[in-house]
Amino acid sequence: MADMTPRQIVSELDRYIVGQDAAKKAVAVAIRNRWRRQQLPVEMRKDVTPKNILMIGPTGVGKTEIARRLAQLVGAPFLKVEASKYTEVGYVGRDVESMIRDLVEIAIGIVKQDQRQKVETLAKERVLERLLDLLLPNSDDYDEDNEEEKERHDRTREKMKARLVAGELEESKVELTTDQKAVPVQIFSNLGMEQMDVDFQSMMERFMPKQSQNKEVTIREARRILLEQESEGLIDRAVVTEKAVELVENHGMVFIDEIDKVCGPSSGMGPDVSRQGVQRDLLPVVEGTTVNTKHGQVKTDHILFIAAGAFHLSKPSDLMPELQGRFPIRVELTDLTQADFLRILTEPRHALTRQYTELLATEGVVLEIAPDGVAAIAEIAFEVNRTTQNIGARRLHTILERVVEEISFEAPDLAEKHVRIDSAYVHQRLDAILQKEDLSKFIL
Numbered sequence: 135m136a137d138m139t140p141r142q143i144v145s146e147l148d149r150y151i152v153g154q155d156a157a158k159k160a161v162a163v164a165i166r167n168r169w170r171r172q173q174l175p176v177e178m179r180k181d182v183t184p185k186n187i188l189m190i191g192p193t194g195v196g197k198t199e200i201a202r203r204l205a206q207l208v209g210a211p212f213l214k215v216e217a218s219k220y221t222e223v224g225y226v227g228r229d230v231e232s233m234i235r236d237l238v239e240i241a242i243g244i245v246k247q248d249q250r251q252k253v254e255t256l257a258k259e260r261v262l263e264r265l266l267d268l269l270l271p272n273s274d275d276y277d278e279d280n281e282e283e284k285e286r287h288d289r290t291r292e293k294m295k296a297r298l299v300a301g302e303l304e305e306s307k308v309e310l311t312t313d314q315k316a317v318p319v320q321i322f323s324n325l326g327m328e329q330m331d332v333d334f335q336s337m338m339e340r341f342m343p344k345q346s347q348n349k350e351v352t353i354r355e356a357r358r359i360l361l362e363q364e365s366e367g368l369i370d371r372a373v374v375t376e377k378a379v380e381l382v383e384n385h386g387m388v389f390i391d392e393i394d395k396v397c398g399p400s401s402g403m404g405p406d407v408s409r410q411g412v413q414r415d416l417l418p419v420v421e422g423t424t425v426n427t428k429h430g431q432v433k434t435d436h437i438l439f440i441a442a443g444a445f446h447l448s449k450p451s452d453l454m455p456e457l458q459g460r461f462p463i464r465v466e467l468t469d470l471t472q473a474d475f476l477r478i479l480t481e482p483r484h485a486l487t488r489q490y491t492e493l494l495a496t497e498g499v500v501l502e503i504a505p506d507g508v509a510a511i512a513e514i515a516f517e518v519n520r521t522t523q524n525i526g527a528r529r530l531h532t533i534l535e536r537v538v539e540e541i542s543f544e545a546p547d548l549a550e551k552h553v554r555i556d557s558a559y560v561h562q563r564l565d566a567i568l569q570k571e572d573l574s575k576f577i578l
Contacts, residue, residue, distance in 0.1 A: 140166045143207065150203050150484075151196045152477045157465045160187055161204050164438060164463070168385065171436075183435060186420065186460055188393070189442040190450060191467025194526020197442040201389040210385040211241035211378075217441075218395040220412050230415040234425040234432055237386050241378035242429065246369065253368040261360045262298060265353060268308040269294055304354045311348050312359060375429045386437040390416075394443030397452040413454045420460045470519075470526055475512035478527055479534075486530055490538050497545040499553060501538075506557040511537060514564055537563050 138146075140162035147158045164185060171182045189197045198214060205212030213236050220230050250257075270291055297303055351359070396412045419425070422435035441461055443450075450458065470478075479487050487503050494501045515529045537560055541553050 137169055138165075138207070143204070146207055147200060147203055150482050151199050152481060153470070153474050154191075154196050154200065154467050157189055157191075157196070157200055157467050160463050160465045161200060161440070165204065165208055168438070172384070180435075183422070184438045185463050186439040186441070187463045187465060188450060188461035189440065189465050189467060190445055191442075192444050192446075192469060192524055192526060194524075194528040195467045195470055196527070197467060198389065198391060201387070201440050201442075205387050208385070209244070210387050211237050211244055211382055212387045212389070213237045213240060214389045214391060216392045216395075217390050217412065217416070218392045220396075220415070230412065230419055231425045233388055233390075234382075234419065234434060234437075235427045237388060237437070238378060238382050238427045238429050238432055241381045241386065242374060245374050245378045245381060249369045249374060250365045253365055257361055257364040257368055260364045261357055262295065264360050264364075265298060265308070265356060266291055266294055268310065268356070269298075269303070269306070298353070304352065306353050307350050308353060308356050309348055309350050310356050310359060379430055379432055382437065383433050384436055388437060388439050390439060390441045392443060393441040393453070394445045394448050397448050397454075410454070413457050417454065417457050417460070420457065469524065470516075472512055472516040475515050475527070475530060476509060478530060479508050479512060486534055490534065494538075494541065494545055494553075499541070499545050499548060499551050501541065502552070502554045504554060504556040507555040507560050510557040510560040514560070533564070539563075 140159065143162035143165055144155070144158045147162075151158070164187060167182075167185065171179055174182060189200075191197060202212070202214065213233060215233050215236075220228050220233075270287075294303075396416075419434050420439050422433065425432050425434060439461070450464065479485055487508060491501045491503070511530070511533055515533045518533070519525065519529050537555065540563070541548075541555075
């Protein structure tokens with residue numbers, strides 16, 4: 135996936151997100167530039183910094199979805215955060231550097247998963263031996279030097295092994311000793327001392343004795359527990375940490391949503407007091423600094439930052455000039471048209487209409503949404519967005535839920551299991567709401 139061309143990246147994003155071609159192109163180029171940077175000589179590579187992106191557009195048009203799908207596509211450590219949950223250092227709240235610490239934890243998970251797959255074969259062999267030990271414990275009078283006794287023991291073991299491999303003993307019970315981790319106690323949370331909190335928890339885990347517990351479990355459950363234990367034992371933690379830090383530094387992605395909520399003139403009172411402070415704290419992280427994490431120091435110079443905001447009450451130019459300069463690529467996402475709504479309902483891989491069809495199929499109900507029914511839903515969603523608050527594609531969830539509500543409720547008891555939703559049915563379900571002068575009750 136790492137060497138996908140921009141065209142291939144856009145093509146993959148098209149499977150899930152309708153329209154917004156400019157934003158898709160911008161992120162595709164940003165990802166390709168990372169691959170290009172890796173091909174450069176080492177001396178030049180360190181000077182090539184990522185071109186961070188600022189997405190501007192109303193809610194519900196696909197900003198978050200583009201970033202999320204992109205990260206899944208390239209298998210990069212990805213973190214989505216809301217800028218509004220951070221506060222200036224000195225105020226109660228999360229400090230901005232915690233986003234990098236969270237990103238490292240995500241990378242640790244990705245690398246561990248990769249390492250688990252590499253040691254899986256050896257781990258499974260060890261699990262099989264441990265299961266055999268549980269099923270056939272050596273008796274106190276077992277003499278390994280006695281050839282006849284040893285041969286009989288090995289023969290029994292081989293028979294049991296064959297049955298285990300064939301899956302004949304999955305429901306048999308064995309007694310297993312498991313270690314229970316102590317519940318971490320949070321001491322310094324919400325005081326801007328998160329790193330100290332993390333280190334304190336790690337220290338406490340090392341000092342506190344592990345509590346062992348004997349419990350009776352099935353072979354199936356024991357296999358899962360033992361596989362986890364053996365995999366953990368075979369994985370080199372130092373290698374995991376090193377690879378995770380490298381992965382974050384060269385391929386990490388942070389999506390900062392609601393960036394518009396921390397810009398604009400400060401009111402000098404209430405929660406707004408730290409708006410400018412958040413921007414000032416954000417600046418060094420975005421432009422490149424070294425963040426201390428419990429896994430070591432992480433440089434943020436080559437992490438890709440994608441910021442997004444609706445900018446209803448403020449403008450991108452209200453951001454600090456230094457921060458604006460750190461987001462050189464500006465992409466404006468457009469409002470969704472009626473045609474876009476129609477495409478959203480039908481084209482994406484897991485379109486909403488398909489989701490409802492499959493959900494009701496679990497009850498044996500065949501839900502058929504006729505083309506004119508889909509068109510009516512798209513038309514009403516567009517109209518409600520136009521006349522009230524524009525919440526983008528999220529409006530479709532509201533509309534469709536109201537249309538299918540009665541069928542969903544009655545599904546288990548329906549005598550006629552084939553249900554067809556056409557334009558007339560949609561209007562019958564929604565006209566009463568649309569005719570009301572006050573449409574606010576319809577807004578989520």
